[in-house]
Amino acid sequence: MELDFERCYRAVDSRDQRFDGWFYTAVTSTRIYCKPSCPAVTPKRQNVRFYPSAAAAQRAGFRACRRCRPDAAPGSPEWDARADLVGRAMRLIGDGVVDRDGVPGLASRLGYTERHLHRMLTAELGAGPLALARAQRAQTARILIETTDLGLAEIAFAAGFGSVRQFNDTIREVYGAAPSELRKPGARRTAEAGTVALRLAYRPPLHAASLLEFLALRAVPGVEEVDTTTYQRALRLPHGTATVTLTPQPEYVAARLRLTDVRDLAPAVARCRRLLDLDADPIAVDATLAADEALEPSVAKEPGVRVPRSVDGWEMAVRAVVGQQISVLAARRVLSNLVTTAPDELTPFPSPEQVLELPDEAFRMPAARRATIRALAEAVAGGLHLDPGADREAAVAGLTALPGIGAWTAGYVAMRGIGDPDTFLPTDLGIRRGAEALGIPDDPTALDAYAARWRPWRSYALIRLWRS
Structure with missing residues (x-):
């Protein structure tokens, strides 16, 4: 995918949070890639490269910034909305299909050959399905390392890696540190087996009240519970079940997941993000709707209204x-x-x-x-x-x-x-x-x-x- 250098550089220079997830900024002098809103000093133009995905930046030899956490940025709203092959593939990779069924399973599900799928993804995202899944595995592993007391070997297989060696090599390559170095001494982690607490990023604004009101009115007793601040429900996932509690905050959605099998972390997170429509671009949506004088007052009064989706x-x-x-x-x-x-x-x-x-x-x-x-x-x-x-x-x-x-x-x-x-x-x-x-x-x-x-x-x- 071609990225307009001037537009991307202006977004980085202004630390525009709206572009997080749309592209990634790589700095040749440090060999680090960041999200556009990274608070670090804006790099010189001659030292900057832009990539359409974290996997593409990793493939080019850059490691993730440990300050701005580019892998925690919201997903691109383009892949969330598009109905074509690439959009569908990205959503299925996010749900862990490659980890469960491999690239052949993904290609079969989409109805295309592996070669054609690899060609399309590489052209759009700068990386094929294996590299994209690998980037997601690294992110899942980092979350488990930082938020749980699971052993590193357990985390390796829970995140979808085929071996501990592959896990160690990937984490070193992506984050520039050994897995044990990501586990900070004294950090608050849950000792409860299968419980993970994390923050789900989104592009502001988010009108959380409308989401909770919509879900509360339609909550099925025994499956979900909703109040004015929190949504809780049970999930059926590929390897077991889970209970998730979601609490919107001013800058993120606090999520607490209780998983019967930690291999389900990535699909559970993907489904929670989908439920609350967290990968949407509310600025683009509201701009289109506010152009109609009939909807303009609604947009002005309640910016960031999302579409409540589903987990199944x-x-x-x-x-x-x-x-x-x-x-x-x-x-x-x-x-x-x-x-x-x-x-x-x-x-x-x-x-x-x-x-x-x-x-x-x-x-x-x-x-x-x-x-x-x-x-x-x-x-x-x-x-x-x-x-x-x-x-x-x-x-x-x-x-x-x-x-x-x-x-x-x-x-x-x-x-x-x-x-x-x-x-x-x-x-x-x-x-x-x-x-x-x-x-x-x-x-x-x-x-x-x-x-x-x-x-x-x-x-x-x-x-x-x-x-x-």
């Missing part, structure tokens, strides 16, 4: 089906009957296989809707992908091919489950009422045409209409 596309699809033509509170009651939980304990939402085993009595809904959920479970168990790495058009087509699933349901899943930033639901009653309140057309056809001015951020406009 399958779960979101079930929520969407259950929520058809009933109130949000009624949907919560119906969904709670699908969840079997112990007292005072959160449990993950049931898997497709578990739902297929439930008796009819667990589905407190019309028979046709029960049949739709079972058909959905069979489709997902059979290979229908509804996660952010899915082909969005194929996923929507797969959903609408099922009995009882129409455009509204598929669109809702595309927005919250798959992560499409440009979904719009003009037939939704809440959206139409919000439009009427703002003085814009509320007829579905006219409203859909009007919403074209909000592209490519119609999902964000949709959330603001609901809030109005």
Whole structure:
């Protein structure tokens, strides 16, 4: 990917936090790479190189700055939003697919050859899938070293390294220090097995109240709990389960994860970031929406409104089906009957296989809707992908091919489950009422045409209409 030198250098010179994650600054005189907002003295122009990914900087022989922690920057909003091969690949790598299934598994999931995938990623990001996964493993390892009392050998395998030697070599190369040197004496670390506390970065502003309000209204008892400051829920992850507690702060989101298997740290973090839409670029989104005089007051009053997404596309699809033509509170009651939980304990939402085993009595809904959920479970168990790495058009087509699933349901899943930033639901009653309140057309056809001015951020406009 070509990066405009002047634009990037101006961002570095002004320490512009908005560009963190968009690119990385490498300094040839120190052989260190940083994020644009690094507080260090601005390097001389002749000593600067810019890279589109941390992996590309590492590949060029630079090590991560231990002052600004470039690996802790928010992910690029480009890879979060794009629906093409590279965007899907980046989201799947972030979820740990390469660590679990290797590059062949990633290529198979995307439907391309390994060679073509490597060529595309290298052209866009300056590094192939193995290098990108390696950079993520190094970051996961650093988090575990600094926040837990796990042994270094345990951390090596938990982070996805094939051997302790590979782990040691990578950490030395990326951070310029041995793993033991990253573990500072006297630092506060958790001794509780499987518990990790960390900070999730985001690009400000973040309107945390709107996220928590949205999630609280729709929280499924037994799966999640929400109050005015904190969100907590159970997760089903590739190697086990987890409970996560997320508390937004002025400059980051405090996360505390209790994992049954620490190998699930990277996918757990990726899903928490996705849930709260932490990789978004709120400045770009709000600038587009504020250009419409109908939304400008909302943007000025509540900057940084995000799209509450999900940790599991399958779960979101079930929520969407259950929520058809009933109130949000009624949907919560119906969904709670699908969840079997112990007292005072959160449990993950049931898997497709578990739902297929439930008796009819667990589905407190019309028979046709029960049949739709079972058909959905069979489709997902059979290979229908509804996660952010899915082909969005194929996923929507797969959903609408099922009995009882129409455009509204598929669109809702595309927005919250798959992560499409440009979904719009003009037939939704809440959206139409919000439009009427703002003085814009509320007829579905006219409203859909009007919403074209909000592209490519119609999902964000949709959330603001609901809030109005």
